[in-house]
Amino acid sequence: MELKFPIYLDNNATTPMDPRVLETMLPYFVEKFGNAASRNHSFGWVAEEAVDYAREQVAKLINADPKEIIFTSGATEANNLAIKGVFEMYASKGNHIITCTTEHKAVLDTCKHVEKMGASVTYLDVQPDGLIDLEQLEKAITPRTILITIMYGNNEIGVVQPIREIAAIAKKHGVLFFTDGTQAVGKIPVDVMADGIDLMSFSGHKMYGPKGVGVLYVRRKNPRVKVTAQMDGGGHERGMRSGTLNVPGIVGLGKACELCRLEMDSEAVRLSAMRDRLEAALTQIDESYVNGNRQHRLPHVANISFKYVEGEGLLMGFNKQIALSSGSACTSASLEPSYVLKSLGLGDDLAHSSLRFGLGRFTTDAEIDYTTKAITETVLKLREMSPLWEMFKEGIDLDKIEWAHH
């Protein structure tokens, strides 16, 4: 098959929409434009019916009841609603929240926000493989703890946390468990009943659906969970999220969920085989390292550090042909590399040298072959140019050098 450029391998940032999703959405822009809250005419009924159907499609993917699905503008909003909403709703019970350092900014920054409002937040460290330590988690629980928020699958390294074990610990102590499922839902089986999840966020555009639509799952039974609305208005979504429903977006999300439910298993097999092949080829390069736990992780994600080569410089070698993401942040004023990689205990040099691969539904074997070749060539070329590589080859211990920090 002929290659089409650029090759897209940044599916953790966003996925292309599946054409089948777009097709389902199209009638809901011009023809079936009704407001799902209009109760007195057919335009409204048609829209409401579409939303109800989508709600069922979404619920089915995660084994929830449709009534437990709250539509939002995306995962960031859902994360805000979950954390702020629980913090306000359960204020009489306590103010302590437990999270971990590798969470997405939408969780970490929301935790920082509620800290200013009087919350006390524990940020658990992760182990070198990216997994949290369950014993540490349980020890962090106090009588004032109201919420544990730990993500399902990590966006940078793909590590999947022990969700069922976390849920069991939460349940044992009568604490609610919220998980950011953005990267996991639609990619691996997520079952809110079997997993014991109380609240979960996810987003349409990470699963071949549209941008601007997401979900907060809120458990209704055992226990019945409530969150305080963060937006005042018409009382939509059982009063938890006001605002006219994004009908075309919701229809698209519903279809995206249905496709994931039907195709996820075979897709995961295909993607993990491709990912493993990519990883095997790239770790043939000297001094290259896979970051994060290799057993417990999402099938489509790989994060690899190529020591002595800087990530952004590496990307420049092929960024016209391949769209990838780096853990280096040379463009930011702080020059701080990925906090997720640093949380694993990686030195800044390794964090600066990392690439994140996010494979997706439309990734082909030919694209993986091309990428492997392009990266290998560029790493070798840049190492010829790297003073650090030369020093390493001469046996100089780079940690013993006194670098002039800027």
Added chain:
Amino acid sequence: MAYSEKVIDHYSNPKNVGTLDKASKNVGTGLVGAPECGDVMRLQIEVDEETGIIKDAKFKTFGCGSAIASSSLATEWLKGKTIDEAVAIDNMDIVEELNLPPVKIHCSVLAEDAIKSAINDYRVKNGLPELVEEKAH
């Protein structure tokens, strides 16, 4: 962020990548930056004893495309210059030549530091005092 044509050109075809004999009395070596910051530059000059002119310059850089381009350009500029002329190279000249965006100015600063550091190394080796002029940044 899109890179300028000149940055892409230096990145794709870097000039003067390599290593000079750092033990030689005529060679000055500057190693600046730090791996943790994502940039390390090593810049070397070889000075003609009789004329005092920089007859060769080499670099190796760990860093982004702009850092590689800044050091590649610096080596080009250094060749054929006297030490005094070399000292006068300002990081803003590099910024201008490569059209570096504001977030990449530190790459040019590093290149200027590397030049000064290489010159100092050469001066010390040859019994001359270090240059004191150091920009604060």
